[in-house]
Amino acid sequence: MNMNKRKSKLNGWTWSVTSILLTVLILSGCGSKSGGGIVEGKVNVMTTFYPIYEFTKEIGGDEVNVVNLLPTGVEPHDWTPRSQDIVNTSKSQLFLYNGAGLEGWVPGFLKGLDRDTQVKPVEVSQGIKLIDATGDDGHGHGEGAEHDHDHDTHHSDPHTWVSPKSALVMAENIKNSLVEVDPEHQDVYEQRYENLKEKLTKLDNDFTSELSKLPKKDIVVSHQAFGYLCRDYGLTQHAIMGLSPDAEPRAQDLVNLTKTVKEKEVKYIFFEELVSDKLAKTLASEAGVETLVLNPVEGLTKEQANSGENYFTLMEKNLQNLTKALQ
Incomplete structure (x- = not known):
């Protein structure tokens, strides 16, 4: 694939509400204006993968334009950003990523952003007590994985969002970051966050009561x-x-x-x-x-x-x- 063609593909992303429904295949045909990810007059938020995207859309509502960097149907462990992602993120107000080691590409990505960028990077898993995982053992049997091991093989289990309890912490971090970059809409962010929190709390209660019976x-x-x-x-x-x-x-x-x-x-x-x-x-x-x-x-x-x-x-x-x- 020649570079021109590739460029037009990248610029072809129309980041709209429907973008999550589209795939790379459909998009290769759309010729929108370059840098189509950014919407003037809204808080532009880049998210690294689906759960953060969904929670940010729920809390952000009409005030926020959320762009999920990861395309539909792609495994986040396998993905790396493209040049258009760097351009869009440089122009955004917020860059929300999971952290805890999920997105190994983030440090390099942040270094690659425009020097005058105002974007605020936020690690959405902060405040969750992380589970330690070790080397290539790959068998973190629940609690047993939480010992301190040699630092050369030491890393965290990044899959925080799979528990509704952790998702509650992530949702609050997302809400706080939106309020920080756009304080004048604090009330609507708080209100939508309360709705999301209610749904996550119900999910948490369902998991607790159902699984404890088994x-x-x-x-x-x-x-x-x-x-x-x-x-x-x-x-x-x-x-x-x-x-x-x-x-x-x-x-x-x-x-x-x-x-x-x-x-x-x-x-x-x-x-x-x-x-x-x-x-x-x-x-x-x-x-x-x-x-x-x-x-x-x-x-x-x-x-x-x-x-x-x-x-x-x-x-x-x-x-x-x-x-x-x-x-």
Whole structure:
């Protein structure tokens, strides 16, 4: 692909409410004006991936133009920004990212912004007690993962948003950052934040009451994205792979997991839509169990976006599938 063509592709992004519904494929045809991400007269907010985008839109409402850098159907662990993203972010008021190690590209990205940029970067996971993860072990069995290890292999589990309890902290951080850059609309931000908080609190209560009733507490998952969910609702995850969904499991890991499946009488192995389900299916057939979806809500597939799914509908499905698996 020649550079000109690529440039026109990048400039073709029309960042509107519908942008989350569109995919790179559709967009390659749209020729909008360059830098189409920025809307004058609104607070422009760049978000790094779906949950932050959704919460920011809910709290920001009409006062805010939210652009999600990550396209629909892409795994955030695999993504890196393009030149147009740097241009748009430089012109924005806020850059909201998860932090806790999810977006490894952020430090370099911030250094690459225009020198005179006024954008305020905010790490949305601040204030959440992070779970420590280690090296390539990839088996943070709930609480057990929280010891201090050698610093060379030491990093956090970044999947904070998968627990409604953590999502509540993130929503408040987003609201505070909007109020900080646009104090004159504080009242409407507070009001919309209260609505979002109410929905997240209800979700938190549903998870607490439903999961506490179930006899089983062990889940086998394809990637170790459910540490916060497990910590906050009394479950233990056994992951086929580590924190990054493209980590490769070793033969020994699969042997151990098959043993766990038998010992804990696990009936279902969970996989997720944005990552290949091949491994989960292989393990399931070897261990004689079935598979179910447990969604780490890192992004929507095109179909989910088109059918109006969101953080809440996906989390409710997660709760239904957990309930089914832990009977």
